[in-house]
Amino acid sequence: MAKVTRDQKAAVAPTGLPPDLAREDAGTVRHYYRQMLLLRRFEERASEMYTKAKIGGYCHLNLGEEATIVGLMAALRPDDYIYTNYREHGYIIARGVPAPKVMAELFGRETGVSGGRGGSMHLFDAATHFMGGYGIVGGQVPLAVGAAYALKYQERPGVVLCQVGDGTTNIGPWYESLNLAKLFQLPIIFFIVNNGYGMGTSVEQGSSEPDLWKKGASFRIHGERVDGTDVLAVRDVTRRLRERAEREHEPAIMDVTSFRFRGHSVIDPDRYRDADATKRSRGEQDPLLHLAARMRESGLADDAYFTETLAQVEREVQDAIDFADASAPPKLADLYQYMFATEVPNTLSAAEREMFEARLAGQER
Amino acid sequence: MPIITYRQALNETLGEELARDPNVVLMGEEIGTFEGSYKITAGLLKQFGPKRVVDMPIAEMGFVGLAAGAAMLGVRPVVEIMTINFVLMAVDQIVNHASKIHYMFGGQARVPLVIRTPSGGIGQLAATHSQSFENWFAYCPGLKVVAPSTPYDAKGLLRAAIRDDDPVIFIESLPLYDTKGDVPAGDFTVPIGLADVKREGRHVTVIGYSRTTVLAMQVAEKLEREEGISVEVVDLRSLRPLDRGTIVESIKKTNRAVIVEEDWRSYGIGAEIAATIQEEAFDHLDAPVLRVAGLEVPLPYSESLSRASKPGAPDLVTAIHTVLKGTSCGPK
Numbered sequence: 257m258a259k260v261t262r263d264q265k266a267a268v269a270p271t272g273l274p275p276d277l278a279r280e281d282a283g284t285v286r287h288y289y290r291q292m293l294l295l296r297r298f299e300e301r302a303s304e305m306y307t308k309a310k311i312g313g314y315c316h317l318n319l320g321e322e323a324t325i326v327g328l329m330a331a332l333r334p335d336d337y338i339y340t341n342y343r344e345h346g347y348i349i350a351r352g353v354p355a356p357k358v359m360a361e362l363f364g365r366e367t368g369v370s371g372g373r374g375g376s377m378h379l380f381d382a383a384t385h386f387m388g389g390y391g392i393v394g395g396q397v398p399l400a401v402g403a404a405y406a407l408k409y410q411e412r413p414g415v416v417l418c419q420v421g422d423g424t425t426n427i428g429p430w431y432e433s434l435n436l437a438k439l440f441q442l443p444i445i446f447f448i449v450n451n452g453y454g455m456g457t458s459v460e461q462g463s464s465e466p467d468l469w470k471k472g473a474s475f476r477i478h479g480e481r482v483d484g485t486d487v488l489a490v491r492d493v494t495r496r497l498r499e500r501a502e503r504e505h506e507p508a509i510m511d512v513t514s515f516r517f518r519g520h521s522v523i524d525p526d527r528y529r530d531a532d533a534t535k536r537s538r539g540e541q542d543p544l545l546h547l548a549a550r551m552r553e554s555g556l557a558d559d560a561y562f563t564e565t566l567a568q569v570e571r572e573v574q575d576a577i578d579f580a581d582a583s584a585p586p587k588l589a590d591l592y593q594y595m596f597a598t599e600v601p602n603t604l605s606a607a608e609r610e611m612f613e614a615r616l617a618g619q620e621r
Numbered sequence: 622m623p624i625i626t627y628r629q630a631l632n633e634t635l636g637e638e639l640a641r642d643p644n645v646v647l648m649g650e651e652i653g654t655f656e657g658s659y660k661i662t663a664g665l666l667k668q669f670g671p672k673r674v675v676d677m678p679i680a681e682m683g684f685v686g687l688a689a690g691a692a693m694l695g696v697r698p699v700v701e702i703m704t705i706n707f708v709l710m711a712v713d714q715i716v717n718h719a720s721k722i723h724y725m726f727g728g729q730a731r732v733p734l735v736i737r738t739p740s741g742g743i744g745q746l747a748a749t750h751s752q753s754f755e756n757w758f759a760y761c762p763g764l765k766v767v768a769p770s771t772p773y774d775a776k777g778l779l780r781a782a783i784r785d786d787d788p789v790i791f792i793e794s795l796p797l798y799d800t801k802g803d804v805p806a807g808d809f810t811v812p813i814g815l816a817d818v819k820r821e822g823r824h825v826t827v828i829g830y831s832r833t834t835v836l837a838m839q840v841a842e843k844l845e846r847e848e849g850i851s852v853e854v855v856d857l858r859s860l861r862p863l864d865r866g867t868i869v870e871s872i873k874k875t876n877r878a879v880i881v882e883e884d885w886r887s888y889g890i891g892a893e894i895a896a897t898i899q900e901e902a903f904d905h906l907d908a909p910v911l912r913v914a915g916l917e918v919p920l921p922y923s924e925s926l927s928r929a930s931k932p933g934a935p936d937l938v939t940a941i942h943t944v945l946k947g948t949s950c951g952p953k
Contacts, residue, residue, distance in 0.1 A: 337694070371727030380726035387693060388726055392717045398686020399718060405687055406694035409646070409672070429713070432683025439678065594724040595762065597731040597786035600814035602862040607900050 276488055277554050285556050288330065288487045289547055290565050292322035295346040296544055297573045298355055302345065302362060305577065306522045311362045314391075315376045318346035319517035323543030324449060325350045327490025328417065328512075331498055335414030337385040337407070339400035341421055342377035343449070344389035353381045355572060356579035365583035372586040373594065385414075393454075394427040396420070397446075401433045404442035408505065415443040415501040417494075423454020425468050434475040437507040445497050446472075446509045449484065451516035456528040469511035479509035485543040515541040588619050622805050628798040630772035631661050631737075634779045635699065639669050642697060645783060648675045648688055649701030658703050659739065659798055685711035685736065689719040689788070692734040699783055702738040705754050705792070711736075712757075719788040720763030734788045735779075740768075741832055741883040743795040745927050748919035753884035755830075758790045759860040759893075765813050766860040768792035770834035772802040774858055777811025785813060792860075794832040794883075816864035818871065822853035824950050825877040825941055828868060828894055830857040833881040833932065840937045850941065850950050860890060868894065869902045876907040877944040881937050886914035908944040913937050 277285065299317040306315045318325060321343075329350040332338070340347050345362070349355055353369060361368025362376050370380050377391035387403060390396035400418035407414055424430055425448060437444050448468050452459055459466050469479035482493045490512060497508040515537045519526035526534065539545070551557040591612065595603060604612070625633070638645045651658055653666040653676040666674040677684040681702060688698035702708050708715070719732045742751025759766045765787055769775040775793075782789035819834060820841050827837040834856040841852035855871050857863065872878055878898055880891035891912035898910050916930040945951030 339690075369727075370725065370729070373727050374725050378725050380729050382729040387730070388722070390718070392713060395686075395713060395718050398683050398714060399690035399693065401683070402687035402690020402692070402696075403694050404690075406691040406696045409691065409696055410644075410694070429682050429686060432680040433686070435678065435680065436683050436687055594728040596765070597723050597728075597733075600765065600785075600812065600862055602814045602859075602864045602866070605863070605865055605897070607897075 277550050277556070280488070282556050285551060286561070286565075288326050289544070289551060289557070290569065291326045291350055292487065292544055292547065293565060293569045294355065294572060295322045295325060295349060297569050298349060298359070298576070299345060301573050301577060302359070303522050305362070310581070311376065312364065313375050313377070314342070315362070315522040316343035316520065317518060317522065318343060320451065320515045320538070320541065320543070321346065321449060321484065323487040323547065324484035324490055324512050324514050327487040328447065328494050330487070330491040331494035332417060333414065334385070335412070336498070337387050337400075337403045337414065337416045338419070339387050339396040339403065339416065340389050340419040341393065341396060341424065342389050342391045343421065344379055344419070345376065347419065348379045348381060348386045348389075351381070351384045351386050353384055353386065355576040359576040359580040360583045363580040363583070364585055365580055366586045367579070367583040371594075393421070394424050394429040397424065397429050397433040398436075401437050401442060401444060404437065404444040405440060407443055408440070413502065415445060415498055417445050417447055419447045419449060421454060422448055422450040422452065422459050422468060423457065423462060424448075425471050426454075426462050434472055434477055434507075438475045438477050441505040442507055443501040443505050444507045445494070445501055446507065448509065448511045450511050450513045453516060453520070453529070455520040455524075467511070469509055472509045477507050477509055479511060481511040481513065484512035484514035485541050485546055487543065487547060514543070588616055622803040624801050625772055625804050626798065627772045627775050627800050627802070628659070628661060630776040630804055631779060631793070632663060632665070634776050635662065636665055636668065638699070638780065638783045639665065639673055644695060644697045646673055646675060646691075646696055646698050647701065648677050648684055648698050650677055650679055650703055652676060652701050657701065659795065661701065661737070681707050681710035682714055686714040686718065689714055689722070689732050689734050692732045693722065693730050697733045697783065699735045699737065702736060704750060705738045705740040706750055706752050708736070708738055708754065715758065715764070715788065715790070716761050720761050723787065724763055731786045732788050733786045735782045735791055736788070737779075737791040737793060739793040739795050741794050741796070742920060742927075742931065745922050745924055746920075747922040747927075751920040753915070755790070755792045755860055756884055756888065756890050759863075759890065761861075763788070764861060765789045766792065767813055767858060768831040768860055769811075769858060770797070770819070770829070770831050770856050772800070772804050774811050774817070774856075776804055777809055778813065778858065780808070781810040781813050784810070789813065792831055796832050797835065800835065811858065814859050814862040814864060816867040817856045817858055818853065818867065819856045820852065820854040822851040822875065824851045824875060824948070825879060825944055826853045826855055826868075826871040826875045827879050827881060827937065827941070828855045828857065829881045830860060830890070831883065833883055836932070836934060836937060837881055840934050840941070844938065844941065848950070850945065852941065863893070863897070865897050865901060868897060872898055872902040873905045876905055878906070878910045879913060879937065879940045879944060880910065881913040881932055883932065884915060885917045886912055887917060889914055911940040911944055913940050
C-alpha cells in the first residue's frame with residue numbers, strides 16, 4: 257500500500273527573516289506578539305487552574321495555535337461573525353473579549369461570558385459576534401453556513417468565519433455544509449486548524465485526502481494551505497479570502513497548519529505521540545519563538561521589551577484568575593432563567609417545581 | 622365561519638406569515654417548484670419568489686443547521702421535513718444545538734425556528750416511513766413541541782410557532798391533511814403550552830393528540846349514541862410544555878383515563894401522561910390508567926398487518942369498556 261503523506265512542511269515558512277516583517281508597523285507586530293503571549297500564558301495558567309480543580313469538565317487548550325488565532329483575528333472586521341469548535345479560549349480573547357470574563361466562564365461563574373452556563377467548550381459573546389464554541393464535532397459548521405445565509409439574505413456586510421479542527425473534515429455535516437455554502441454562494445471561510453491530530457488519530461489515519469485544503473474541490477470551493485505558526489501569513493491569507501468572500505460571495509477553505517503542544521485536552525497524557533518528537537516539534541514550531549526571533553532580527557524588539565511584555569501579561573492573566581475566583585457562581589434560583597426566549601405556560605410541571613424547590617431549600621439550609 | 626381543510630389552514634398561514642414578516646423564510650425539500658410532497662406549500666413559490674420559498678438539496682442535517690444558524694442572526698425559517706423519519710438525519714442540529722443555544726450561552730442568542738413535519742403513518746408506507754418520534758423531541762428541554770388535531774388549531778398553533786423565539790417542532794399528520802373544520806378569519810393564535818377539552822363528558826377521560834384526538838372524538842360520539850357513555854376528550858395540542866393541569870382537572874371529574882397515542886407504548890407519550898396522572902391525581906382514580914398505542918414492531922408492509930399494528934377505534938372502545946367495568950355505564 258502506498259504510504260500517504262501530507263505535504264505540510266512545504267508550506268511552513270523558511271527560517272530567517274521573511275521579507276515582509278520589515279514592512280510592518282512596529283506597534284502592530286508588537287501588538288500581535290503581546291496577544292500571542294497572552295493566549296500562551298492564559299492557557300498555561302488555565303491548565304494549572306484545572307489541576308487545582310478550579311476548572312471542571314473538559315478543557316482544550318490553544319497552546320501552539322497562538323499565531324493562527326491572532327493572525328486570523330487581525331484580518332477579521334467587526335461586522336464578521338465567528339463560529340468555532342470547543343478549543344476556543346484564545347479565539348474569544350483575541351476577538352476582544354476581556355480575559356477575566358473568559359476565565360470566569362471556565363470557573364463556572366455568573367460573570368463569565370456565558371453566565372456560567374456554558375463552560376470551556378461553550379463560550380459566547382454577542383457584542384463581538386463571537387457566536388459560540390460548540391462541543392459537538394461538526395455541529396458549528398451548518399450553523400455557520402446559516403449565519404452566512406442570513407448575512408446574504410439581509411444584505412448585510414461581513415463574512416462568517418467557521419473554525420474547525422482537522423478531524424471535522426471527515427464528518428458528514430462538513431460535506432453537507434460545503435455543498436450548501438457553494439450552492440447558495442455564501443460569504444464564509446472554513447478555517448481548518450490542522451494540528452495534525454483529531455484527539456489521538458492523525459490526519460493521515462483519518463482522512464483519505466490528507467491535504468485538507470483540497471477537500472472543497474468537488475464543491476468548486478477554493479482552498480489553500482497556510483503556515484499557522486506565522487501570524488502574518490495567516491493574517492494576509494485570511495484578509496485576501498475574506499475580501500473575496502464578502503465582495504464576490506465566494507466561500508473558501510483555509511488549511512492552517514500548526515502543532516498541538518499538548519494532548520487533546522488537559523487530562524490527555526498524549527501517549528500516542530512520540531514524546532521526543534513532540535518535544536522537538538514544540539521547539540521547532542513554537543510560533544512565539546519564531547516571531548520573537550524575527551522581531552529581534554529586524555530590530556523591532558529587544559530584551560527589555562520581552563521582559564516588560566511578559567510581566568504585563570503575567571499580571572493580566574493573574575488579574576483574570578483573581579476576578580474569576582472572586583466571582584459568584586450562578587444562583588440555583590435562576591436555574592430555569594434561560595429555558596425559553598418566549599415564555600409559555602406550563603413550562604415546569606408540578607412535580608418538577610416541587611423537586612426544584614426542595615433542592616433550593618436544601619441548598620439554603 | 623369558513624370551513625377549510627387542515628392542509629388549507631397550514632397553506633394559508635404560511636402565506637400570511639410570509640406576507641406579514643420579511644424575515645420569515647420557508648425552507649425544505651421539494652417545497653417550491655414541486656409545491657411540497659403533500660402540497661402544503663402549493664402556490665407559495667409563485668406568490669413570494671425563490672428568496673422566500675427555498676428548495677433545499679437532500680441534506681436534512683445541513684439545512685436544518687443552516688436554518689438554526691440563520692435564526693441566530695434574526696431570520697425566521699420555517700423548515701419542512703418531508704416526514705418525521707427523515708428528521709433523524711438532523712437530530713444533532715435540533716437536540717444538541719437548536720434546543721440549547723439560548724440556555725447554554727446565557728440567553729445571548731435565540732433560535733426562532735419552526736420545523737414542520739408529518740408524523741405517524743398512513744396506508745402501507747412500511748417500517749421506515751411510518752414512525753412517530755414526537756416523544757423524542759418532547760423529551761428535550763429547550764424545545765417546544767406541538768401537534769394540532771384540527772384546522773383551527775393547526776392555524777393558531779402555526780402562527781404562534783412562527784412568532785415564537787424558540788425552536789418549535791410542529792407535528793402534522795398525513796391522515797389529517799384532508800380533514801375539515803371551522804376556521805375563523807382574523808389574526809388569532811393558539812397559545813403553545815395549553816391543552817384543550819375538545820368534548821366534555823362525565824364517565825371517562827380520553828387523552829389524545831393529533832390524529833388520535835380525531836379518533837377519540839369519533840369513538841366518543843359513537844359510544845354516546847349507542848351506549849350512553851359520556852366521554853371527555855382532552856386534546857394535548859402541546860406535547861412540550863405539557864398542560865398537566867387540564868388533564869388532572871378532567872380526571873378529577875371523570876375518575877378514569879385512557880390515553881390514545883400514535884407511537885409505540887414503551888417510553889411513549891402515554892407513559893408520561895400516565896405517570897403525571899398517578900403523581901397528581903392518584904386519589905381521584907377509580908381504575909388503572911390504560912394506554913392504547915401502536916404495536917411494537919417495525920411496521921410491516923402487508924395491508925392487514927399494517928392496519929392491525931396501528932392504534933384504532935376498536936382498541937379504544939375496548940379500553941374504555943375496561944376502565945368502566947363494574948360501573949352503571951360499563952359492560953355487564
